[in-house]
Amino acid sequence: MTNTPKPRTIEQIRRSRNRVLGLGLGAFVILVFFISIAKMG
Protein backbone atom coordinates (compact mmCIF):
# COMPACT_ATOMS: atom_id res chain seq x y z
CA MET A 1 0.00 0.00 0.00
CA THR A 2 1.38 3.42 -0.84
CA ASN A 3 0.58 6.55 1.10
CA THR A 4 0.34 9.63 -1.08
CA PRO A 5 1.59 12.65 0.87
CA LYS A 6 -0.96 15.36 1.64
CA PRO A 7 -0.48 18.47 -0.50
CA ARG A 8 1.15 21.17 1.62
CA THR A 9 -0.66 24.47 2.03
CA ILE A 10 0.98 27.75 1.02
CA GLU A 11 1.17 28.72 4.67
CA GLN A 12 2.98 25.46 5.56
CA ILE A 13 5.45 25.91 2.71
CA ARG A 14 6.13 29.51 3.68
CA ARG A 15 6.53 28.65 7.40
CA SER A 16 8.98 25.79 6.75
CA ARG A 17 10.97 27.93 4.31
CA ASN A 18 11.19 30.78 6.82
CA ARG A 19 12.29 28.34 9.51
CA VAL A 20 15.09 27.00 7.27
CA LEU A 21 16.10 30.56 6.31
CA GLY A 22 16.21 31.58 9.99
CA LEU A 23 18.29 28.54 10.93
CA GLY A 24 20.64 29.23 8.01
CA LEU A 25 21.15 32.86 8.98
CA GLY A 26 21.67 31.91 12.63
CA ALA A 27 24.25 29.29 11.62
CA PHE A 28 25.97 31.86 9.41
CA VAL A 29 26.28 34.37 12.29
CA ILE A 30 27.73 31.65 14.55
CA LEU A 31 30.14 30.60 11.76
CA VAL A 32 31.35 34.18 11.28
CA PHE A 33 31.93 34.41 15.05
CA PHE A 34 34.05 31.25 15.04
CA ILE A 35 35.91 32.33 11.88
CA SER A 36 36.84 35.58 13.65
CA ILE A 37 38.19 33.65 16.64
CA ALA A 38 40.13 31.28 14.35
CA LYS A 39 41.62 34.18 12.39
CA MET A 40 42.68 35.96 15.59
CA GLY A 41 44.39 32.79 16.81
Next chain:
Amino acid sequence: MNVSSPDTIAATQPADWRDLFALTKPRVMSLVIFTGLCGLLAAPAHIHPTLGFTAILCIAMGAGGAAALNQWWEADIDAGMKRTAQRPLPQGRLDRTTARDFAGILCAASIFLMGFAISWLAAAILAVSIVYYAVVYTIWLKPRTPQNIVIGGGAGAFPPLIGWIAATGHISAMPVVLFAIIFIWTPPHFWALALFVKTEYAKVGIPMMPVVKGERSTRRQILAYAVLLLPLSALPWWLPGDEHTGPIYGISALVLSSVFLALSARVGLRERSGPDDMMKPEKQLFAYSVLYLFALFGALVVDRFVPL
Protein backbone atom coordinates in the same frame (compact mmCIF):
# COMPACT_ATOMS: atom_id res chain seq x y z
CA MET B 1 7.86 19.03 -24.96
CA ASN B 2 6.01 18.93 -21.71
CA VAL B 3 7.16 22.29 -20.46
CA SER B 4 5.19 23.66 -17.56
CA SER B 5 4.82 27.34 -16.99
CA PRO B 6 6.85 27.99 -13.85
CA ASP B 7 6.35 31.71 -13.87
CA THR B 8 2.58 31.46 -13.60
CA ILE B 9 2.76 28.95 -10.73
CA ALA B 10 5.13 31.21 -8.87
CA ALA B 11 2.43 33.81 -8.39
CA THR B 12 0.33 31.45 -6.27
CA GLN B 13 2.90 29.17 -4.63
CA PRO B 14 6.00 30.18 -2.68
CA ALA B 15 9.27 28.30 -3.25
CA ASP B 16 9.67 25.32 -0.95
CA TRP B 17 13.13 25.00 0.61
CA ARG B 18 13.23 21.36 -0.52
CA ASP B 19 12.96 22.47 -4.14
CA LEU B 20 15.66 25.08 -3.63
CA PHE B 21 17.85 22.38 -2.11
CA ALA B 22 17.14 20.07 -5.08
CA LEU B 23 18.39 22.82 -7.40
CA THR B 24 21.87 22.38 -5.94
CA LYS B 25 22.09 18.75 -7.24
CA PRO B 26 22.86 17.26 -3.80
CA ARG B 27 24.11 13.92 -5.17
CA VAL B 28 26.68 15.58 -7.42
CA MET B 29 27.55 17.91 -4.56
CA SER B 30 28.42 14.96 -2.30
CA LEU B 31 31.24 14.01 -4.70
CA VAL B 32 32.36 17.65 -4.94
CA ILE B 33 32.45 17.98 -1.13
CA PHE B 34 34.31 14.70 -0.77
CA THR B 35 37.02 15.49 -3.35
CA GLY B 36 37.37 19.03 -1.97
CA LEU B 37 37.74 17.65 1.56
CA CYS B 38 40.31 15.11 0.37
CA GLY B 39 42.33 17.86 -1.33
CA LEU B 40 42.25 19.85 1.90
CA LEU B 41 43.18 16.90 4.14
CA ALA B 42 45.88 15.51 1.84
CA ALA B 43 47.73 18.84 1.69
CA PRO B 44 50.96 18.96 3.73
CA ALA B 45 49.75 21.86 5.86
CA HIS B 46 47.63 22.46 8.95
CA ILE B 47 44.40 24.41 8.71
CA HIS B 48 42.25 25.45 11.67
CA PRO B 49 39.20 23.12 11.79
CA THR B 50 36.78 26.08 11.63
CA LEU B 51 38.54 27.46 8.56
CA GLY B 52 38.71 23.99 7.00
CA PHE B 53 34.97 23.58 7.56
CA THR B 54 34.37 27.03 6.05
CA ALA B 55 36.44 26.19 2.97
CA ILE B 56 34.43 23.02 2.35
CA LEU B 57 31.17 24.91 2.98
CA CYS B 58 32.22 27.49 0.37
CA ILE B 59 33.11 24.77 -2.15
CA ALA B 60 29.68 23.16 -1.53
CA MET B 61 27.86 26.50 -1.82
CA GLY B 62 29.73 27.38 -5.02
CA ALA B 63 29.01 23.96 -6.55
CA GLY B 64 25.36 24.22 -5.48
CA GLY B 65 25.05 27.71 -6.95
CA ALA B 66 26.62 26.62 -10.24
CA ALA B 67 24.28 23.59 -10.38
CA ALA B 68 21.29 25.86 -9.75
CA LEU B 69 22.45 28.18 -12.57
CA ASN B 70 22.73 25.11 -14.81
CA GLN B 71 19.15 24.06 -14.01
CA TRP B 72 17.88 27.63 -14.44
CA TRP B 73 19.44 27.79 -17.93
CA GLU B 74 18.42 24.27 -18.98
CA ALA B 75 14.86 24.12 -17.60
CA ASP B 76 13.35 23.54 -21.06
CA ILE B 77 15.91 20.85 -21.95
CA ASP B 78 15.37 19.13 -18.59
CA ALA B 79 11.62 19.04 -19.25
CA GLY B 80 12.24 16.99 -22.40
CA MET B 81 14.33 14.27 -20.74
CA LYS B 82 12.89 11.52 -18.54
CA ARG B 83 15.95 11.59 -16.27
CA THR B 84 15.56 15.29 -15.46
CA ALA B 85 11.86 16.02 -16.02
CA GLN B 86 11.08 15.63 -12.31
CA ARG B 87 13.34 18.53 -11.32
CA PRO B 88 11.63 21.53 -9.64
CA LEU B 89 11.81 23.92 -12.61
CA PRO B 90 10.40 21.65 -15.35
CA GLN B 91 7.75 20.51 -12.86
CA GLY B 92 6.75 24.13 -12.29
CA ARG B 93 7.25 23.92 -8.52
CA LEU B 94 9.64 26.86 -8.69
CA ASP B 95 9.78 29.93 -10.89
CA ARG B 96 12.90 30.73 -12.89
CA THR B 97 13.51 34.12 -11.29
CA THR B 98 13.65 32.60 -7.81
CA ALA B 99 16.02 29.88 -9.09
CA ARG B 100 18.30 32.44 -10.72
CA ASP B 101 18.35 34.70 -7.65
CA PHE B 102 18.98 31.76 -5.33
CA ALA B 103 21.86 30.59 -7.56
CA GLY B 104 23.35 34.10 -7.73
CA ILE B 105 23.22 34.56 -3.95
CA LEU B 106 24.84 31.14 -3.33
CA CYS B 107 27.66 31.80 -5.83
CA ALA B 108 28.38 35.32 -4.59
CA ALA B 109 28.23 34.28 -0.91
CA SER B 110 30.58 31.34 -1.48
CA ILE B 111 33.20 33.47 -3.26
CA PHE B 112 33.16 36.32 -0.73
CA LEU B 113 33.13 34.01 2.30
CA MET B 114 36.05 32.04 0.83
CA GLY B 115 37.94 35.28 0.16
CA PHE B 116 37.41 36.84 3.56
CA ALA B 117 37.80 33.69 5.66
CA ILE B 118 40.37 31.61 3.73
CA SER B 119 42.28 33.24 0.87
CA TRP B 120 41.53 35.31 -2.20
CA LEU B 121 43.49 32.87 -4.37
CA ALA B 122 41.11 30.05 -3.33
CA ALA B 123 38.16 32.44 -3.87
CA ALA B 124 39.41 33.33 -7.36
CA ILE B 125 39.76 29.64 -8.33
CA LEU B 126 36.28 29.00 -6.89
CA ALA B 127 34.90 31.87 -9.03
CA VAL B 128 36.65 30.44 -12.11
CA SER B 129 35.13 27.00 -11.42
CA ILE B 130 31.62 28.48 -11.15
CA VAL B 131 31.99 30.45 -14.40
CA TYR B 132 33.57 27.40 -16.06
CA TYR B 133 30.56 25.20 -15.19
CA ALA B 134 27.72 27.68 -15.57
CA VAL B 135 28.95 29.63 -18.59
CA VAL B 136 31.73 27.76 -20.44
CA TYR B 137 30.14 24.30 -20.07
CA THR B 138 26.37 24.87 -19.69
CA ILE B 139 25.79 27.84 -21.96
CA TRP B 140 28.64 27.64 -24.47
CA LEU B 141 29.97 24.09 -24.95
CA LYS B 142 27.11 21.75 -24.09
CA PRO B 143 24.74 22.72 -26.91
CA ARG B 144 27.56 23.15 -29.47
CA THR B 145 30.12 20.36 -29.48
CA PRO B 146 30.38 16.62 -28.68
CA GLN B 147 33.61 17.52 -26.86
CA ASN B 148 31.44 19.40 -24.31
CA ILE B 149 32.09 17.00 -21.47
CA VAL B 150 35.81 16.70 -22.26
CA ILE B 151 36.48 20.42 -21.89
CA GLY B 152 33.60 21.12 -19.52
CA GLY B 153 34.64 18.24 -17.30
CA GLY B 154 37.30 20.57 -15.95
CA ALA B 155 34.60 22.25 -13.88
CA GLY B 156 34.23 19.18 -11.67
CA ALA B 157 38.00 18.90 -11.30
CA PHE B 158 38.40 22.12 -9.33
CA PRO B 159 37.29 21.04 -5.78
CA PRO B 160 40.49 19.19 -4.72
CA LEU B 161 42.55 22.04 -6.16
CA ILE B 162 40.56 24.58 -4.13
CA GLY B 163 40.73 22.40 -1.01
CA TRP B 164 44.51 22.11 -1.37
CA ILE B 165 44.97 25.86 -1.92
CA ALA B 166 42.71 26.58 1.09
CA ALA B 167 45.10 24.53 3.26
CA THR B 168 48.46 25.56 1.82
CA GLY B 169 47.79 28.97 0.28
CA HIS B 170 49.49 28.13 -3.00
CA ILE B 171 49.30 25.94 -6.12
CA SER B 172 51.84 23.15 -6.59
CA ALA B 173 52.26 19.96 -8.63
CA MET B 174 50.05 17.66 -6.54
CA PRO B 175 46.75 19.61 -6.78
CA VAL B 176 47.32 20.01 -10.52
CA VAL B 177 47.70 16.21 -10.80
CA LEU B 178 44.49 15.75 -8.76
CA PHE B 179 42.77 18.19 -11.12
CA ALA B 180 44.05 16.18 -14.12
CA ILE B 181 42.83 12.88 -12.65
CA ILE B 182 39.22 14.13 -12.39
CA PHE B 183 39.56 15.84 -15.79
CA ILE B 184 40.53 12.55 -17.49
CA TRP B 185 38.03 10.52 -15.40
CA THR B 186 35.04 12.66 -16.47
CA PRO B 187 34.65 11.63 -20.17
CA PRO B 188 34.47 7.84 -19.57
CA HIS B 189 32.24 8.43 -16.52
CA PHE B 190 29.82 10.66 -18.41
CA TRP B 191 29.90 8.82 -21.76
CA ALA B 192 29.04 5.54 -20.01
CA LEU B 193 25.85 7.31 -18.87
CA ALA B 194 25.36 8.96 -22.28
CA LEU B 195 25.47 5.56 -23.99
CA PHE B 196 22.38 4.32 -22.17
CA VAL B 197 20.47 7.63 -22.26
CA LYS B 198 21.55 8.44 -25.83
CA THR B 199 18.03 8.72 -27.21
CA GLU B 200 17.12 11.21 -24.47
CA TYR B 201 19.98 13.54 -25.45
CA ALA B 202 19.14 13.16 -29.14
CA LYS B 203 15.50 14.09 -28.42
CA VAL B 204 16.44 17.44 -26.87
CA GLY B 205 19.19 18.18 -29.42
CA ILE B 206 22.23 18.02 -27.12
CA PRO B 207 25.24 16.88 -29.21
CA MET B 208 26.60 14.28 -26.83
CA MET B 209 29.39 12.08 -28.25
CA PRO B 210 27.21 8.95 -28.88
CA VAL B 211 24.62 11.11 -30.66
CA VAL B 212 27.09 12.89 -32.97
CA LYS B 213 29.99 10.45 -33.50
CA GLY B 214 28.08 7.25 -32.87
CA GLU B 215 28.40 4.51 -30.28
CA ARG B 216 31.49 2.81 -31.70
CA SER B 217 33.60 5.98 -31.59
CA THR B 218 32.36 6.79 -28.05
CA ARG B 219 33.22 3.29 -26.84
CA ARG B 220 36.76 3.52 -28.25
CA GLN B 221 37.24 6.93 -26.65
CA ILE B 222 36.04 5.63 -23.26
CA LEU B 223 38.73 2.96 -23.48
CA ALA B 224 41.39 5.50 -24.53
CA TYR B 225 40.66 7.73 -21.52
CA ALA B 226 40.69 4.72 -19.18
CA VAL B 227 44.15 3.75 -20.52
CA LEU B 228 45.36 7.29 -19.86
CA LEU B 229 43.85 7.30 -16.36
CA LEU B 230 45.89 4.30 -15.17
CA PRO B 231 49.37 5.94 -15.13
CA LEU B 232 47.94 9.37 -14.30
CA SER B 233 46.18 8.12 -11.16
CA ALA B 234 49.45 6.57 -9.95
CA LEU B 235 51.47 9.72 -10.65
CA PRO B 236 51.15 11.12 -7.07
CA TRP B 237 53.20 8.08 -5.94
CA TRP B 238 56.19 9.35 -7.92
CA LEU B 239 55.95 13.06 -7.23
CA PRO B 240 59.10 14.59 -5.71
CA GLY B 241 59.38 16.34 -2.35
CA ASP B 242 56.83 16.24 0.49
CA GLU B 243 53.92 16.02 -1.95
CA HIS B 244 54.38 12.42 -3.03
CA THR B 245 52.14 9.72 -1.60
CA GLY B 246 53.05 6.36 -0.14
CA PRO B 247 52.24 2.78 -1.16
CA ILE B 248 48.72 2.86 0.31
CA TYR B 249 47.68 5.38 -2.30
CA GLY B 250 49.95 4.03 -5.04
CA ILE B 251 48.75 0.42 -4.82
CA SER B 252 45.11 1.50 -4.38
CA ALA B 253 45.38 3.70 -7.48
CA LEU B 254 46.86 0.89 -9.57
CA VAL B 255 44.24 -1.65 -8.44
CA LEU B 256 41.26 0.73 -8.74
CA SER B 257 42.39 2.02 -12.14
CA SER B 258 43.06 -1.50 -13.44
CA VAL B 259 39.45 -2.45 -12.59
CA PHE B 260 38.31 0.79 -14.23
CA LEU B 261 40.29 -0.15 -17.33
CA ALA B 262 38.89 -3.70 -17.38
CA LEU B 263 35.29 -2.41 -17.15
CA SER B 264 36.04 0.22 -19.80
CA ALA B 265 37.50 -2.48 -22.08
CA ARG B 266 34.24 -4.43 -21.78
CA VAL B 267 32.36 -1.31 -22.86
CA GLY B 268 34.95 -0.17 -25.40
CA LEU B 269 35.30 -3.43 -27.29
CA ARG B 270 31.66 -4.46 -27.55
CA GLU B 271 28.78 -3.54 -29.82
CA ARG B 272 25.19 -3.07 -28.74
CA SER B 273 23.45 -6.40 -29.47
CA GLY B 274 20.16 -4.79 -30.49
CA PRO B 275 17.37 -2.51 -29.30
CA ASP B 276 16.67 -4.85 -26.36
CA ASP B 277 20.28 -4.65 -25.10
CA MET B 278 20.08 -3.75 -21.40
CA MET B 279 23.48 -2.00 -21.56
CA LYS B 280 24.64 -3.77 -18.40
CA PRO B 281 28.41 -3.21 -18.92
CA GLU B 282 27.79 0.52 -19.49
CA LYS B 283 25.66 0.78 -16.34
CA GLN B 284 28.30 -1.13 -14.37
CA LEU B 285 31.04 1.18 -15.61
CA PHE B 286 29.02 4.26 -14.68
CA ALA B 287 28.30 2.94 -11.17
CA TYR B 288 31.93 1.86 -10.68
CA SER B 289 33.27 5.21 -11.91
CA VAL B 290 31.53 6.99 -9.01
CA LEU B 291 32.84 4.43 -6.52
CA TYR B 292 36.28 4.72 -8.12
CA LEU B 293 36.62 8.43 -7.45
CA PHE B 294 35.43 8.10 -3.83
CA ALA B 295 37.86 5.23 -3.22
CA LEU B 296 40.82 6.87 -4.97
CA PHE B 297 40.53 10.14 -3.06
CA GLY B 298 39.74 8.25 0.14
CA ALA B 299 43.02 6.34 -0.33
CA LEU B 300 44.85 9.64 -0.76
CA VAL B 301 43.72 10.80 2.69
CA VAL B 302 44.32 7.44 4.36
CA ASP B 303 47.83 7.42 2.88
CA ARG B 304 48.55 10.84 4.37
CA PHE B 305 47.46 9.91 7.88
CA VAL B 306 48.73 6.30 7.92
CA PRO B 307 52.33 6.53 6.71
CA LEU B 308 54.01 3.20 5.94
